[in-house]
Amino acid sequence: MKLRVDLPQSPYDIVIENGSLGKVGSWVKGLWKPQKIAIITDNHVGSLYAEKVKLGLLDAGFEVIVFDFLEGEASKNLKTVNKAYEFLVKNGMTRSDGIIALGGGVVGDLAGFVASTYMRGIHFLQIPTSLTAQVDSSIGGKTGVNTPFAKNMVGTFTQPDGVLIDPETLKTLGKRELIEGMGEVVKYGLIEDVELWQELQSMDGSVESILAHAESIIYHSCNVKSKVVVEDELDNGVRLYLNFGHTIGHAVEATAGYGKVMHGEAVAIGMVQLSRIAEQKELMPAGITNDIREMCQKFGLPIDHEPWNKEALFEALAHDKKARGKSIKTIIVPELGSAAINQISLEEMKEYLEK
Template sequence: MTKINLTLADKNYDVLVGKGLLAEAGALIRAIWQPRKVLILSDSNVAPLYLATVQEQLVASGFQVVTSIVPAGEASKSLSNTANLYQLMLDEAFSRTDGVVALGGGVVGDLAGFVASTFMRGIGFIQIPTSLLAQVDSSVGGKTAVDFGTGKNIVGTFYQPDLVIADPNTLTTLTPRYVAEGYAEVVKMAATSDDPEFWPLIEKIQTPADILTHATALIMSSVSFKAQIVIADEKESGQRRFLNFGHTLGHAIELLAHGDLAHGEAVSIGTVQICKVFEAKGLTAPGISAQIERQLKAVGLPTTSELLFTPKFYEQLLLDKKNHGDHLNFVYISKLGEPKIYPVKKAELKAFLTTN
């Protein structure tokens, strides 16, 4: 087991990474929480695989456990599901000294975190991410949110967990598509990280099976990088915005795809396309787009979409929550390891993104 610590202004917690940690969840949680009532939130894909194990672990460690299972998929990140969970917790007499455990991928983590952060103005929260995307990115850093209307992550909070337990063994139950989906976030971070050993690790990955072989190293490198960013800028007023690399375009097409694109697949497309835009303008070094695209394609990730640069695409961009006044901030890299931010006026958005 490896431990990565995040020491923030108002919070200090660990991300634990190691094979087999799921079977030790009760003892690991008992080490930081006194016995209490716990809601384990999972989804219809993950619950049949791991819910019984985690529940048994917690009960054996003295916790009272209530469980809830939501349908797998982005649609579960809704205010209606949030309200249902509030009601369940009230029915089960949860108090401010109780807690929520997220067992699943990014959707479950976002929803559980938002519920924990807002129920009785905030109760204990622990992340047990089971997807690569959640283990390398969404479980760390304290962003919680649900979707609203046509906007992704429109209603949310910054709320740090008390602990994150990442067990790479859970990745073996993912399909190659969803292993690759999480890897898109790893590539995004490696491209923006100044760690000289991170990108060479990416170049070892040529198949989805390679991702599993190097999973622990990929998770450790990603979490270490993200922890460094979050410690320096917890509330995304400065360098944490670099983590949005590929996401502005990616979020727009993800929403327009109505579930046909997984989050990481949309990020893969967004990352390559924003690189091509900035490379065409001479702001990204020649060859960077092809270098990143090659690594993403190697594991079967998409790098383009018919949804790009359509009228609805531009409409969606204008709804992006990262809009600031009359402009939208785009993250790009001048070269590997050197992320930058470029503001584009909304009125000039279409012309700016047109590369030919």
């Protein structure tokens, strides 16, 4: 399966195909001229797939180097970025060379940021290996790293030249790592794709069912993401719909300590918390919070976080990129399959953090 992200300045394709990792050489050869390629990955994914990707690229006539870093959200910072810059410089990477991000969302965000800032920008490709990255973070050109103040506070908008998704890589994920990706999948069903929501309803929530439906749910999710990105590349309008559950979710991630609560888990917590208050305010339909809660629980996603420190969460929210002056844009679901922006004051946002 193939999807086109038809941006005017930088269009590219998303390839979704079981076993496609074995064809990485021909895929890259169809996109790039012979050059030096730096694979950026983490130590876990690198041990599983870096050699396979490297050999495929070497066979296709590319020169290949590999940079890896300690896996986890805690490594997604400027310190790791500086280590990557040093590695690229020492290996003679130039503006005519490229980077491949091989891994989950942390790798994709960090490698994309490095590619977009090294020598003012070199081209890059995304090969996401986690469900979260395959359905969400590898598409759309958002790159970024965390600071002690907020998640993804420092970043760029830079589109990849292509995205290669091999659902078979999901088989090597741990159970928790696979399940957390379903937080983003559930979100896509809620904000736009009723057919996806119905498919999720038909599943029994097991790891086996996720793997069996992987190609389909990845395609549906990427289709929503790509359409929204094309309509609003720089995140000023409808692309904000993709942030349903993220405003509170990012605050949960930041206050818990990066990596303690995984991104998809935090999104699930954020969706349930925001929906509960929005439903009370009659901004979302009666019963939808329970539907979201039951869907998340079916797939083993958390719906709450302890300890719930309202003051610390609000402090993190104040640094959110969606905050503008004394207001913040939250996303609500007025009905299943649609989303809307609900701009409120930061003061009112405190109500959405009440348990």
